[in-house]
Amino acid sequence: MNSRRHFLTHMLFTLVLLLPGVTLADALKTRMAERLPAVDALRSTGKVGENYLGFLAPRTKLSQEETTLMNAENADRKEVYTRIARSTKESMRTVGQKRAATIRKLSKKGLWLQDAKGNWYRKR
Numbered sequence: 477m478n479s480r481r482h483f484l485t486h487m488l489f490t491l492v493l494l495l496p497g498v499t500l501a502d503a504l505k506t507r508m509a510e511r512l513p514a515v516d517a518l519r520s521t522g523k524v525g526e527n528y529l530g531f532l533a534p535r536t537k538l539s540q541e542e543t544t545l546m547n548a549e550n551a552d553r554k555e556v557y558t559r560i561a562r563s564t565k566e567s568m569r570t571v572g573q574k575r576a577a578t579i580r581k582l583s584k585k586g587l588w589l590q591d592a593k594g595n596w597y598r599k600r
Contacts (some may be wrong), residue, residue, distance in 0.1 A: 508552050515549050518542055525588030526579045530572035535588055
């Protein structure tokens with residue numbers, strides 16, 4: 477639980493610092509925070525995992541609702557990564573890979589993760 481809070485706090489802090497326009501940052505923060513319990517539940521089922529680029533990826537066939545949830549989360553993550561990349565002069569891919577490494581470190585046991593080579597594993 478603490479690692480999830482740390483991750484969310486770090487992500488939200490990053491949004492506040494790097495996103496121009498309070499309205500956009502607030503909207504992203506709100507959407508991601510509201511979606512977090514559903515994303516956590518979906519990850520816990522093993523139907524999706526965290527890929528090596530910092531996005532959710534399907535591991536099994538998803539319902540339309542699950543697909544919509546995953547796509548919404550990934551769209552917001554892409555927006556965050558793009559803005560961080562602009563600010564840090566790194567590629568969005570690099571930002572996503574760094575975020576994926578942090579996600580792997582902070583994720584709870586049992587979740588599906590993808591290493592930098594693209595291999596899936598359950599965190600132990």
